[in-house]
Amino acid sequence: MPRVYHTKEEVLSQAQIILRKSLRDIILPAQIIEIEKKIGVYGLQRKGYLGNLVEKYVFDLEVNSKSEADFNIPGLELKTTPLKKHAQGQYTSKERLVFSMIDYKKIIHEHWETSSFLNKNRLLLLMFYLYELEKTVLDYEFKFISLLDLLQDISEQDILQIRKDWEHIVAKIKRGEAHLLSEGETFYLGACTKAANSEVMRDQPGTQVKAKPRAFSLKQQYLNYLIQKKILNKELDADSIAKRGKEKKTIDVLIQERFAPFVGRTDQQIMSSLKISLSKRSKNFKRLLANSILTGTNSNKVEELEKADVTLKVVTLEHTGTLKESLSFPAFDYKSLVSQVWYDEIGERMSDLYAQLDTKRFLFVIFQKIKGSDEIVLRKIKFWSFPVSDLTEVEKVFNKTIDCIKSGKYEDLPKMSENSVAHVRPHGRDISDTITTPQGTQEIKRCFWLNAKYIQKALEQ
């Protein structure tokens, strides 16, 4: 008979039996053999299998494949989720935390307080295990186990943001724009792509256009924040824009308000009203200026931006309004790149570049040069995420890049003149900064860039 749980405390206490242990440590030899047989059939990577095993062997529950609640306790959801270990020994989440699929047709009739998302996931039993490539589900060690109440254990500020994220996603679906959703347009709660079992593309309300299946997710960076702050009780070394969470505002409102008094002012005026003095010769001068406006310190780490995985980009327009410089991404590894596929339509595999464009959010701080002066003016700030409608253009660049690398034609890599959105260009320290190619030769480090003209247009909108 499967076990029945009556309280969340009972569930949490049962979960602890596997803390700092692996499945192999807590089950019988006969069960180990049975699981090893299945691993042979399913392979090591079968997602969700570990979750099923935990339900069965840690909690003694009957495992069903339906999306029914794990326990009989309303809102309590079990999540087994992987960690990765960094060189300095600290743990971060390996992935975002994915919830159940968004039902495009039903959700447009929901409200946050009574939403199916909150109903199902308000209480999260988070079981973090250390993912290691060479191990199977039997040997992953469970590192942290925590019960998180989404409405009580996180700051009001964060709850508000999650609610606004949810409302943003629902509003977009209501407008018949589910196909235009991307994970990058919200802060903590995202709508991430998710493999569908039966249908690849889904119907959505109000339009004939089909949309990719998506699920709610807590973004990876926000999950990292929860691990550090709520599970390990560590103080963050980042500076908060809303000091100590007293201001109950969403991130974009908060940031807009911080910059508003300085829009239209010169760098000199900004420095004197902030009572700071920064060297203009310093290459990150404008970056420091932006940080000072945001947090009052020159710290590069801004809590709200880190939690929401927002990349701050400082750009400087010419006095005429043109943007000269393109936007770089981290340098790529030729060998790793050729093993990637752009996006496999069921969301099982995607390239680093696709992931960057679909999940990242940018905050542009836009300065402009003044004619005949060495002063600059803060023009505006703008949140931006990459429009899904332009992904196909980048896909062309991506595929051509892979073709060129595979055939060793490094001089034919996609140029800015070939594509309106993106190109490939060097991105190393100098010409001696090289990396090994699939051919075994050394080649200068390069990366994908978003074209300056393209970014300029995006900023004007």
Place this chain on the structure above:
DNA sequence: GCATGATCATGC
């Protein structure tokens, strides 16, 4: 003026 190649400066 723009595309492309190359490098700087900082901070982790």
Place this chain on the structure above:
DNA sequence: GCATGATCATGC
């Protein structure tokens, strides 16, 4: 020591 964000330099 290196990755990264940002910018510089050159040549057409």
